[in-house]
Amino acid sequence: MATFLPDPGSGHETTRLRRRTLLKVLSLAGGAAALSALLEACGGAATATTAPAATTASKTTAASTSAAGGAASTTASSTAASSSAASTSKASTTSAASSAASSGSATSSAASSSASAAGSPPAASGGPVKISFYSGGDVNVQDLWQNSLLPAYKKVAPNVSFDFVFSEHGTGDQGTFDRIAAAKQAGKPSGIDIWETGSLLSQGGAAGLIEKVTASNISNLSKCPQNMIDQINGYGVPYRGSSVILGYNSKMVSDPPKTLDALLAWIKKNPGQFTYCPPDTGGSGGAFVTRVLETGIADADLKFFQTDYDQAKESQWDKGWATLKDLNGSIYNNGFYPKGNVPVLQTMGKGSISVAPLWSDQALSYLQQNLLPPEVKLLQIDPPFYGGASWVGVLNDSQNKAAAYAFLNWLLTPDAQNVVIQKLNGYPGIDWKYMPDDVQKKYADIAKSYSIGFSSKFGNDLNKLWYEKVAGTPAPSKP
């Protein structure tokens, strides 16, 4: 365009200069844009995408998230810097503001919470407290908090309000973790008080980011099965649970297997009629794998597998791996394992398979919504599959610890627990025996004990080994 400009004599040089600069700038910017696009394309490879997590972790209850055999919590993996930048702080300002106000009331509510033994939360005196609560899971978990539990708590403790931040399917959990870690490193409050997530709690506990919960802080914690607390190394309150059970289509299977041995024999006898999800994509598959692996574990070591970690002990899994590898040919679609709890349910729903391990709560919800045919029945085998809890942890740097403890203590009261059972078809976090009689009776079918999965570190190795020893190509002898 500049060519059409009249040449203004003395200004000639300047015009040319401007043109040149403009072109230079444009070309530089163009180059930078191309470069950034290119790097992004490559970076896309490096930072795993977040989007698919939503499809993977389609788990109705994050209950399964477990540490135990790695249920569903698919966290978005991203590099530290990018994710902490992405999860720009939403809560930091609020908590900083409320921290000053709450510190006064905190001490008094702590005192009163220890006084009220049965867990009726303290009608906290003092000014308003705002608890910053990060949570994650499927939409029904979000619904449980936002429309049931948090409003219910508002009636009990009107001065407490929540800044509720929800990450669907826990896709933002890794980012939250990075952010908390970064805050600690910078010596600043993370602005998060309590956090519902899976194994990241124990990971954070090990890194000094998460506080251990004890019955002296949260008196109702004594009502929770101890192994549920141990499973997360004490870094969270197990407020709800769920168990894996066996689903079968009674039209196709008249005499369902009721023990593990009978189930394994049944699978071999009916090729193509059974499947489970890879253990890292869903707890229902993880429970089946764990149950089979336990056949090779010495009784004395079982507790160790549930709470501790030693890679050397994994040789005890070999018997189980051999069993699972042997089943491979009898699995649906020549050995295809649908990736997730929900895909297994869907495979069952369309009639491709007739038996599968399922999460009790998901199966019940699917039956209610007619997503599974009514012929599908549920039973618990003997010995039982594992169940898992969902935990809420308290952050080490929380400025509202007393209020958080009071809230978590309330969460473990029968009233609050009843809401959990009703809304999610789940198990209570506290032992069934603390629930009212009528509730116990109503859920007698599923109100049974379940086993506990492996510790999260064993679970991580289990995930990897499953791919190598069961789904993978036949392994050449390894040193």
Added chain:
Amino acid sequence: MVRESSGHARAVEAVKPALTSYKPARWREPALGLLLASPPVVVVLLLIALPAVQAALFSLGQVPQDNAAYSTGMHLVSSPTLTLAVYRDLLSSPFFRADIKLTAVVTVWSVVLTLLIGYVLSLYVRFASGRLPTAVRSLYLLPMFVPVVIASYALITFYVDRGQLQALLHAAGLGYKPVIYRATGIIIGQVWANIPFAVLMLGSGLDGIPQELVEAAQDVGASPWRILWRIVVPLNIVPALIVLTFTFIGVVGSFTIPFLLGPNAPQMLGVAMNAYFTSYQQPQAAAAMAVMAFLACAVAGGLYVWGTSRTGRTV
């Protein structure tokens, strides 16, 4: 975008003689230019280059204690000096080698098929006339507007056992073996997703080939094949190169399609990377894979830069 960059190359050519004759007596305006260009550069440096360097060092045994996501990982190799132990361990695993092999096979097939189908489509749209090419012109763009997750699920419901294809074949009395949940499924998905870009690129290249050249060749009796090989393909080599590199980069690092349409094992690099990072809690191995994927992409990126910088000379 690619057009812009070839435009950029042209701009550089245009400025070059001016630059050589011009001695920068004043620093202000170049500095202003740098300043204007700096925001994207800074963003790239801070959010991509810096973490990438840290991840690369991590994969070489330098565990940053201040990064909890890294330092709490399992089976870490920590060494005071740089070490290739992580890479050695990974590459000695037959399972990981199977992952690499699958990635290579899928990538090569996807790139070749995308290029081939893209070429046929764009040639058809460029040289055929009538109503059908117009319809094709809008049809091939379709995948661009369908999110890849949705497309993947559509492919699943179509190709899965007891899916639509099987129902159709069954009605025709034919048997069917599902093609998804194996490498074939990933390739189908990748080709589907990459076709629009390929046809757009190749098509715009073909549009730039002067009709007179083609007609002149026809006049002297060149066969259509000869015209294709001696005129169309050579003149359209840069767009083809761009399609090649971009499809390559996209497929190597892809996650969604191989995750949804691929087998349980082996896995493509993107899926394996995610599994190592989240399911196995082995961020170091994941970082090593990322470095490998990055190197592969860098080679393709180099090809791209080489290809586009040629544009300035040949056009």
